[in-house]
Every structure is written in C-alpha cells, then in structure tokens.
Amino acid sequence: MAEMNTGDSGGKHKGGKRSKKVSTRVDMTPMVDLGFLLITFFVLVTTFNKPSAMDLNLPAKDDNKEDKKPEIKASKVVQFVLGTDNKLYHFRGIENIVVDSIDFSSSKSIRSVIEAREKEVIDQWGSRDSMLLFIKPMHASKYKNMVDILDEVNIAQIKRFALVDFSEADSLMLMNAIAGLPLTASSGQ
C-alpha cells in the first residue's frame, strides 16, 4: 500500500535532465492505525461510570446542650431493625413485631414493607408525614443493608427518618418478641 511513487521508473529520456516528479501522497494507513489504537486506549482507561453519591445528613451533636428527646406517639414510630444475614425486623409502636428475612438484592420487598407501614400510619393518623422511621442497624449487620434501606427511604421520599443506635433495650424487646414473650421493655421513644 505504501505509495511513494517516484513519477516514472527512471526511464531514459532523450535530451536534457528532467527533475523527477515525486508524488506528495503519503500513505496514511499506519497513522490511522496508531490514532485508533490510542483512542481505544483512552476509551478503556477513562472512568466510564462515575460512582453516584447518596446524600446523608446526620443531626449535629451538641455536647453542651442536654438534648431533650421529644415525645412521640409510639404508634407513629415505625422501626426497622437490620440484623444479620439480611434479616429485617420491622414493627410499629411496640406491638406486632414482624421478622422478615429480606432479600436486599431485589429490594422490592423492602418497598412493599415500607408501603404497608405507611398505610397503617395513614389509616390511623391521616397523613403520611406523621410517620417517623427509625433505622436501627444491629452491630452484626452489614453496611450494604444500611445503604439499601436508605436508598428505599429516599425512593419512598420519607422525610422523617433517623439512623438510631441499636440499644440494649431494643435487643431485649426484640428477643422477647421473637420468643413470644410479653413485651416488658417499653419503648423509650
């Protein structure tokens, strides 16, 4: 393909010398090859999908101020406790604890749980904004589950939710509930 034509093939001409006519065409094929090679390289190296960012606002901690916990009706509080092995315990108020093993990968089920709880609150209090969602990850739970729940909460556009520590009282209450014992610990919320 390389085409560096030298006009004529050096045939004899009679008479005076003629300067050879040299074609100015240069074969571009290798250059194109190189160009595309580099393009491929850059396409592969560049970060294609930038990771997405999920906003999280946590309440400021003020050491000087003894913060008084506002009193909320237990029936407005929906609690999601994240356990081990993708388990989710959810309950409203202090009764009716449901233990769900939720497949966090599909997250359809989380959504249905949130919707069901929302409906309960709306039925009793009339507005969905009166619901307060507590997310309590247990010590043995995984970060992924927390992100999954937060994601679903964002999708459901629940405005009032909080990440709360899983306390001893919660643990006791949950264990009793699972064992079918009467609830002794009253929820302090």
Added chain:
Amino acid sequence: MPAVKIPRKSTLVDMTAMCDVAFLLLTFFILTSKFRPQEPVQINMPGSRAERKIAEQNIMMLTVSKDGKLFFGVDNQKVRARMLERMMAAYPDVAFTEAQKLKFTTTESFGVPFQMLPALLDGAIKNDESAPGIPVDSTASRYRRNELADWIFAGRVADNELRQLGEIQSEGIAVAVKGDGSTDYPKIKKVMDTLVEKKVNKFNLVTSLKGGDSVASGE
C-alpha cells in the same frame, strides 16, 4: 466491435480524512478523560439508585475496606501538602524529609497510623490491603488520639485556608464515605460518628448505580 475497456482504477483510498477523524476523537478523549486514581484497596461498593454523581474535584474520600480498615485521601495536591504540614504540627515527634513530603502530595490515598507514614512514603510499608489502616479510635493509636478526626480537621482547615488565599476555587471540600458492602456496620458507624464529631454533618455515601427504577421514576 471492440471490447469495452474498463478503466483500471486504483484501489487506494485517501486515508487523510480518516486520519483527521481519528486524531480529532483522540484529542477529545485525552482532554475529557480523567485517569482512574490508584486505589490501595479493592472496594465493592453497595448499589443504590441515587442519581447524583460524585463531585468532580476537591473531595475528601474516606474509604472503608471489607475488613474495616480506613484509608484516607484528598484529591487536591495543594490541600494535601498543606494538610500534612498541619498534621506535622499536631504530631511534632514524627519527622518527614523533603522527599517524603513530595511523595505525599502524589499519594492519592493511604491507610497507616501517622507514625508509620514516613515508612509508607519510603515504600517500606506497602500501601495496600495489608496496611493497618488509620486509627479511628484513640485506643488503636500510639498517640491515644482519634487520628481520623485529626486528618479530617487538618484537611478541612487546609482547604479553607487555600480558598481564602484564592489558590483553589471551589465551594469547599466535599466529604464522601466509600465503604465496602460487606463491611460490618459498627466500622462505618465509627467513621460517621467521627465525622459528626468534627461537625461534618452532611456527607455523601459513595455507591455504584443499581439498575431498575430510579428516584425520579419511583413513586
């Protein structure tokens, strides 16, 4: 009747135009691309449907590996240099050579206690998953301090000073937590508590984009 003569045409195609296009694209990709930053550990981010992308620049990244080790990094090199100065003032018994300081400005992310940082910059300690991670509570630190809190503070102060000097134009450093999905929650909780303690109440969780319906199209 004489046979019709088909004129012999050259099969050569002029490549100049194609070459132009190739290099135009090449230029475009070079200018728009940003190299993947070198990361000490492989992080399997959890998926979410958050649509907002992570900030382009001036970002403070707290990476939590699968086994709960913390790696810290700031993307702006000027901030990095100044941040190190601040930290050296806070930990006066750790000495750095000029070469180590220079190396620090090119270190994207690191995960060792402060007294081990000179060794890390010399290459004596590997900056990968075998690194011990930055102490997030005072018991793990030789100095009995939450070193992460000090780094966060130093980074934010450095950023603030540089902004006041007009050296960087941005709206302040963004803080992002990038955790592996299988990290135990208490490890992340400690990092979040440290952020709150340092008055960083608003930060991002870095996630990968999960398929399916998005926030906008969700109900």
